[in-house]
Amino acid sequence: MAAAIRVRDLAKRFGLLEALRGVDLEIGQGEFFALLGPNGAGKTTLISILAGLVRASAGEASVMGYDVVRQYREARRALGVVPQELVFDPFFTVRETLRFQSGYFGIRDNEAWIDALLHHLGLADKADTNMRRLSGGMKRRVLVAQALVHRPPVIILDEPTAGVDVELRQTLWGFIQDLNREGHTILLTTHYLEEAEQLCERVAMLKDGRIVALDRTENLLRGEAEHRLELRLSPPALPESLRPRLLQEEDGVFHLRLADYGELEPVLAELRRCGARVEGLCVSQPDLEEVFVRIMRGAA
Amino acid sequence: MTGFLTLFHKEILRFRKVMLQTVGAPILTALLYLLIFSHVLEAHVQVYPGVSYTAFLMPGLIMMSVLQNAFANGSSSLIQSKISGNIVFFLLAPLSYLEFFLAYLFAAMVRGLVVGLGVAVVGAFFTELRIEHPLWILAFALASSAVFGCVGIIAGIWAEKFDQLAGVQNFAIVPLTFLSGVFYSIHSLPAFWQAVSHYNPVFYMIDGFRYGFFGVSDVDPWHALAVVLPCLAVLAGATLHLLGAGYKLRH
Numbered sequence: 001m002a003a004a005i006r007v008r009d010l011a012k013r014f015g016l017l018e019a020l021r022g023v024d025l026e027i028g029q030g031e032f033f034a035l036l037g038p039n040g041a042g043k044t045t046l047i048s049i050l051a052g053l054v055r056a057s058a059g060e061a062s063v064m065g066y067d068v069v070r071q072y073r074e075a076r077r078a079l080g081v082v083p084q085e086l087v088f089d090p091f092f093t094v095r096e097t098l099r100f101q102s103g104y105f106g107i108r109d110n111e112a113w114i115d116a117l118l119h120h121l122g123l124a125d126k127a128d129t130n131m132r133r134l135s136g137g138m139k140r141r142v143l144v145a146q147a148l149v150h151r152p153p154v155i156i157l158d159e160p161t162a163g164v165d166v167e168l169r170q171t172l173w174g175f176i177q178d179l180n181r182e183g184h185t186i187l188l189t190t191h192y193l194e195e196a197e198q199l200c201e202r203v204a205m206l207k208d209g210r211i212v213a214l215d216r217t218e219n220l221l222r223g224e225a226e227h228r229l230e231l232r233l234s235p236p237a238l239p240e241s242l243r244p245r246l247l248q249e250e251d252g253v254f255h256l257r258l259a260d261y262g263e264l265e266p267v268l269a270e271l272r273r274c275g276a277r278v279e280g281l282c283v284s285q286p287d288l289e290e291v292f293v294r295i296m297r298g299a300a
Numbered sequence: 301m302t303g304f305l306t307l308f309h310k311e312i313l314r315f316r317k318v319m320l321q322t323v324g325a326p327i328l329t330a331l332l333y334l335l336i337f338s339h340v341l342e343a344h345v346q347v348y349p350g351v352s353y354t355a356f357l358m359p360g361l362i363m364m365s366v367l368q369n370a371f372a373n374g375s376s377s378l379i380q381s382k383i384s385g386n387i388v389f390f391l392l393a394p395l396s397y398l399e400f401f402l403a404y405l406f407a408a409m410v411r412g413l414v415v416g417l418g419v420a421v422v423g424a425f426f427t428e429l430r431i432e433h434p435l436w437i438l439a440f441a442l443a444s445s446a447v448f449g450c451v452g453i454i455a456g457i458w459a460e461k462f463d464q465l466a467g468v469q470n471f472a473i474v475p476l477t478f479l480s481g482v483f484y485s486i487h488s489l490p491a492f493w494q495a496v497s498h499y500n501p502v503f504y505m506i507d508g509f510r511y512g513f514f515g516v517s518d519v520d521p522w523h524a525l526a527v528v529l530p531c532l533a534v535l536a537g538a539t540l541h542l543l544g545a546g547y548k549l550r551h
């Protein structure tokens with residue numbers, strides 16, 4: 001089975017600037033994949049090469065096994081891209097926009113699917129509104145619908161939730177997750193790392209045009225420092241035996257290091273043994289944001 | 301095929317939705333030229349025997365409108381799409397370069413021909429137009445609108461700002477169309493300028509077109525066609541090449 005997305009030794013120069021410096025990446029069919037990285041890391045450039053909007057300086061890229069340059073028609077048919085920029089054609093209504101997009105992909109009568117897309121993205125009552133009159137978030141929804149008119153097996157979303165309200169974010173991700181369950185491959189970029197953490201099985205982190213981390217999300221999180229246990233005690237004193245775990249003490253709250261949840265029970269037993277009563281307790285897990293920050297710092 | 305038809309339809313709809321600017325305004329402009337020039341020159345100039353100056357002027361004005369609007373359609377549509385960014389919608393689609401090219405070209409020709417027809421219809425109220433050879437009229441209208449459609453597409457691909465496009469319009473398209481015998485026969489020019497005019501392809505477009513109406517012209521219509529068609533072939537080839545190479549569209 002061909003990889004949904006395959007990129008080999010991909011490089012892109014804009015004049016003197018090296019936007020991509022030898023990227024290798026393979027995303028399997030049906031994966032939900034996050035491409036993360038700071039501003040200017042090269043995420044959009046990589047996506048644009050896959051979409052045929054930008055020509056690579058070196059290396060190759062393919063979508064569902066089709067080379068994006070030599071077999072551009074097949075590759076583009078297999079790919080739906082939600083661009084990062086909010087673009088629209090002010091001459092047309094939402095429905096016209098979607099009809100034209102279907103037509104560009106060679107699909108003649110697409111009304112049923114267009115209606116379904118409008119419904120899923122909460123645009124049904126805006127179908128005949130001119131694009132100019134939509135709010136920013138609604139324009140973004142139309143971009144998502146446009147990327148899906150031809151039911152592409154591979155869907156790329158370049159920061160689809162930038163400037164989008166909580167409700168749409170949830171409906172959008174619900175919809176995208178359904179598509180993923182039906183077998184569509186999803187590649188997304190986002191600066192909201194908790195989104196990536198919740199949704200994506202695998203994560204690649206890009207910095208200065210290089211991949212600096214690539215792993216399953218849970219592995220990245222596991223590699224991260226321990227959990228953190230926050231305790232409020234009465235009396236407000238930490239038993240001496242727990243001192244080695246202390247990370248910091250703040251307003252009578254003790255922050256303790258935990259390797260994993262398994263260590264919670266022994267810590268509580270020790271507190272009980274020393275007669276300390278727990279008045280407040282909170283365990284925080286490492287999150288992707290911490291991993292991201294550490295990796296970006298390390299890769300500097 | 302559906303891809304091409306959709307893009308073509310979109311391009312037609314784009315100028316139809318703003319007919320007043322894209323069709324009405326150029327017809328009005330041509331009408332103003334007709335009124336002013338014919339008023340000033342009608343009594344003084346007769347180019348061909350038996351053809352009034354106003355009648356002589358009509359084919360030139362029609363052709364000028366066809367050319368300028370065929371140019372304007374593709375170029376303004378492309379630059380708008382580039383600047384607003386919505387050009388990605390069809391760059392992302394599996395359209396072939398040929399489909400892309402033909403859709404823009406045919407839409408440009410339609411716009412040029414619609415405006416030209418409009419000028420002819422309005423002009424018919426002011427002067428009687430003979431039609432000696434309708435096939436020549438058709439041939440030159442089609443070939444010439446296609447030539448300027450190509451030029452418009454190339455300019456639209458190349459330009460990054462509206463003022464660059466206005467530059468092409470003002471420094472190339474307008475002079476080429478004005479200095480081509482729209483308002484006069486080049487035989488009335490001094491020998492030097494007559495010779496120069498023979499290097500202006502637009503001169504042949506207008507001359508051949510005029511032959512279709514009056515059956516007289518400065519050069520033989522076959523000769524004119526033999527200039528216009530190679531121009532079209534070269535420009536169409538160049539446009540396709542630019543699209544294929546992704547020049548300024550795919551970085």
Ligand SMILES: Nc1ncnc2c1ncn2[C@@H]1O[C@H](COP(=O)(O)OP(=O)(O)OP(=O)(O)O)[C@@H](O)[C@H]1O
Nearest residue numbers: 014017019037038039040041042043044045046551
């Ligand atoms: N068309 C272009 N011409 C010149 N430089 C470009 C072009 N497109 C991108 N770049 C440069 O390439 C680098 C990578 O840009 P890219 O848009 O891929 O970053 P990104 O990871 O998508 O960032 P963001 O999170 O801000 O969207 C940047 O330094 C950018 O300035």
Ligand SMILES: [Mg+2]
Nearest residue numbers: 043044045084
């Ligand atoms: Mg980006």
